[in-house]
Amino acid sequence: MxxxxxxxxxxxxxxxxxxxxxxxxxxxxxxxxxxxxxxxxxxxxxxxxxxxxxxxxxxxxxxxxxxxxxxxxxxxxxxxxxxxxxxxxxxxxxxxxxxxxxxxxxxxxxxxxxxxxxxxxxxxxxxxxxxxxxxxxxxxxxxxxxxxxxxFDHPEFVGSAADAVRSAAATLPDERREQARLVFTAHSIPTAADAAAGVPAEGGHRYSRQIAEAARLVAAEVATDDYDVVWQSRSGPPSVPWLEPDVLDHLDTLHAKSVPAVLVCPIGFVSDHVEVVWDLDNEANERAAEYGMSFARAATAGxxxxxxxxxxxxxxxxxEGAPARALGTVGSAGCGVNGQLCAVDCCLPARPPTRS
Known part of the structure; x- marks a missing residue:
């Protein structure tokens, strides 16, 4: 509108x-x-x-x-x-x-x-x-x-990410390309912070749901419904639950299933930075190489x-009052979405656990 x-x-x-x-x-x-x-x-x-x-x-x-x-x-x-x-x-x-x-x-x-x-x-x-x-x-x-x-669900963002997936897929060995597993990654956050983004029910815009929706839209654009959404770059203490599975742990799982190739799309990131080029191009790539898995990483959409x-x-x-184009069905927010502002208590930071 x-x-x-x-x-x-x-x-x-x-x-x-x-x-x-x-x-x-x-x-x-x-x-x-x-x-x-x-x-x-x-x-x-x-x-x-x-x-x-x-x-x-x-x-x-x-x-x-x-x-x-x-x-x-x-x-x-x-x-x-x-x-x-x-x-x-x-x-x-x-x-x-x-x-x-x-x-x-x-x-x-x-x-x-x-x-x-x-x-x-x-x-x-x-x-x-x-x-x-x-x-x-x-x-x-x-x-x-x-x-x-x-x-996250704008047609140009989705289209850019989908073309990046196609380009990365083309770099995989011909004999493994059809069997490659499409894996979307995003920066992990504490599960409590993700839950806080879903409050209140009418105004919250949970990060993990939006990531999942962007992945669904890009996967549909490249004509597949067989993919995974995983997380990367967690930095908190082990005692604090974060969104899982981690991308490296997921590569272990794919290897156990004899998956021969993996195609990673960093859907949670707009531009390359160290958490993309190190965590994926180095650590994830090296883990895949240890297993003999072919690895390709899609470019960021930016x-x-x-x-x-x-x-x-x-x-x-x-x-100009131009219409807001969006492909998804998951809640979004911000100035410009039907003229609505974010709810006053939307996406509050997670409170640290109470110490006894």
């Missing part, structure tokens, strides 16, 4: 997670990401070692700058004159600094594209918190910032030109 009252906006802010861009950045970045979560320093050093394999540089900022360039081109092609700014939650350019820059540039009202397709606390609500924190840091005169909606065009569609929902 189109927005009945489109309004004027004078900028677009791409808001992302952030990542280190050199060896000296890695530990400060990880310490910032995990501050207040009680993660042991030994675990931080273990994760830091993953970044060392890539020169201390996450691919994420570079991929986002490339995406911004494509979005600018797509906006221009659509006749939309909107400057595009770049801000991060956890590393330079920090969103607080970017919103200050936007204020100096005279921006009064801007749309925000967060690089997450899904609901949940860290995938959605925390971006709202980032926006509020950045505006508060600027104070009076800060621009109004309106976050665009979830897009690199596809259609992804930038999708962002422009999301913008046009606000600037």
């Amino acid at each position: 189109p927005d009945p009252d489109p309004v004027d906006y004078d900028a677009l802010l791409l808001l992302s997670f952030g990542g280190p861009e050199g060896p000296d950045d890695v530990l400060p970045f990880l310490e910032g990401v995990t501050r207040g979560r009680g993660i042991p320093r030994e675990r931080l050093l273990e994760v830091a070692a993953h970044y060392e394999h890539f020169g201390g540089v996450s691919p994420l900022n570079a991929r986002n700058r490339e995406l911004i360039s494509r979005i600018r081109d797509a906006l221009a092609a659509a006749g939309l004159e909107l400057p595009v700014y770049f801000g991060n939650r956890n590393w330079h350019p920090f969103v607080e600094d970017t919103v200050a820059e936007m204020t100096r540039d005279g921006v009064r009202r801007a749309l925000v594209f967060a690089t997450s397709a899904y609901g949940g606390y860290s995938a959605c609500r925390q971006y709202h918190e980032d926006i509020a924190r950045a505006r508060a840091s600027v104070g009076e005169g800060a621009p109004e910032l309106v976050k665009l909606r979830h897009f 690199a596809d030109p259609r992804f930038a065009r999708m962002v422009v569609e999301l913008v046009r929902e606000h600037t």
Whole structure:
């Protein structure tokens, strides 16, 4: 349904997670990401070692700058004159600094594209918190910032992911391609956090359900109903339940079933970053090789030109009242979905367990 009252906006802010861009950045970045979560320093050093394999540089900022360039081109092609700014939650350019820059540039009202397709606390609500924190840091005169909606079931997102699956499948050995198991992965979260995203019943937008729906839509696009949804990159203590099965454990299961090849689609991620290129291209690939399984990993959807065009569609929902296209049947939310905002108590962070 189109927005009945489109309004004027004078900028677009791409808001992302952030990542280190050199060896000296890695530990400060990880310490910032995990501050207040009680993660042991030994675990931080273990994760830091993953970044060392890539020169201390996450691919994420570079991929986002490339995406911004494509979005600018797509906006221009659509006749939309909107400057595009770049801000991060956890590393330079920090969103607080970017919103200050936007204020100096005279921006009064801007749309925000967060690089997450899904609901949940860290995938959605925390971006709202980032926006509020950045505006508060600027104070009076800060621009109004309106976050665009979830897009896990947008036709362009689904189509980009499906074509990536097809391209990856083509790299598998001919004699194994038909027997390859399609496996969708997403970042695991604590089960309590996932449950919190489903409250209240009418306003919640459970992350795991949206991941499952995106996987279903992509699988349908590549004409299969035989696939798995698994999880990766958990970082919490073993005592805290997280979404399972883990992708490495799942490869063990597939090997026990004599599956000869696996095709992995990181459906939960918009762009490559260390948790994609390390956890999948290294760890999962190596586990498959140990079993003699052929392995292929689909590209993330953000690199596809259609992804930038999708962002422009999301913008046009606000600037022109364009209809919100969606393929799925699972609940979605965010500004631009039939004009509705997220529920006030949607996707609250999970409370830590009570200590006796």
